[in-house]
Amino acid sequence: MDNIAVFQEENPTLENYWRSVVLFGNNVASYKFALAKSLLELIEQDKTHITLEELSEPFSRHICEHIALSDKQATSRSSSFLETCRQYNRGEVSYETLIQITKTKGFNNVLDAFHNVNGAALPVKFFEKTSIGSSSGIVLTDDVFRLGEIKFEKNLVYEAEARWNLVETAWSLGVSVNTLSIHYDDKSDLLYIEDNKIRRKNITSVRAALNGYQKGKCFYCFDDINVTNDESNTCDVDHFIPHTLQQYTNANLDGVWNLVLACPNCNRGADGKFAKVPALKYLERLSKRNDFLISSHHPLRETLMNQTGRTEAERHMFLQSMYNLAKNTLIHTWKTNEVQQAIF
Secondary structure, three states, X not given: OOHHHHXXXXXXXXXXXXXXXXXXXXXXXXXXXXXXXXHHHHHHHXXXXXXXXXXXXXXXXXXXXXXXXXXXXXXXXXXHHHHHHHHHHOOOOOHHHHHHHHHHHHOOOHHHHOOEEOOEEOOOOOEEEEEEOOEEEEEEOHXXXXXOOOOOOHHHXXXXXXXXXXXXXXXXXXXXXXXXXXXXXXXXXXEEEOOOOOOOEEEEEHHHHHHHHHOOEOOOXXXXXXOOOOOOOEOEEEEOOOHHHXXXXXXXXXXXXXXXXXXXXXXXXXXXXXXXXXXXXXXXXXXXXXXXXXXXXXXXXXXXXXXXXXXXXXXXHHHHHHHHHHHHHHOOEEOOOOOXXXXX
């Protein structure tokens, strides 16, 4: 069974189905991300039926904002809808024209493809296409409104934005994804890229990029975590293999493979991990979390494989060797009680 199926079946909550769309759906254009962010906005209006014209406002706004920063928003060579967004940004077409073109050309495929993941439709839907008289649009389902009621629901917005940033970065660089290397800046908590063409390009918050792959839970105790700074229990970025060991290895301990999100209590509370070695059971959990990332599309997939191995056997050997180094050097291991059921 592939990792995407496991990700869904182990804990098929609404949040996980939603994250499957954002994290594992096919990426041939950024429309999926714009639609996801639009849906999360629209549920706040407490309105069930949304016309295509009404949907066009947030949808086109998100596309225009991103295209102003990163021009390539699809793998296809041309798109009349994307060109209209460019023209609007340059002041060459009116807002009314932007909305009209979005309404007629912006939703040609994304509404039908949104709920398809890994070649099949999800068992839940967050909207249904509808047509009332001459007005086409969507009907928001009870399930999408329930997303607005979950704890730390703002995480879903940040996760969609982070995923969008990662995908468009790979497209915009125009280089083989096998050559991309994503780095972590612990001072800013940002992921960034450096290559021969650019000195540095910040991509996104590491917390927003990783949270979905941990299903919004602390890596160690499975408590709910928050990726924003405006609410309680904002998570820490923890080095699974303590960073103090960097002097003893050529492996990059700032690599994505070694970064997990932990609640403040687990990371630095009274009985927190700090620079201790996690118990062996967490190594298997790290391997599974990394497999979730590898099941996703570039560039995090390629970065992880470049850092840990191209095959499952190579990655297993790499993690075991790093764990052996940590255990033999730091000796003491750490573990904590799980406050919620283990879900990965």
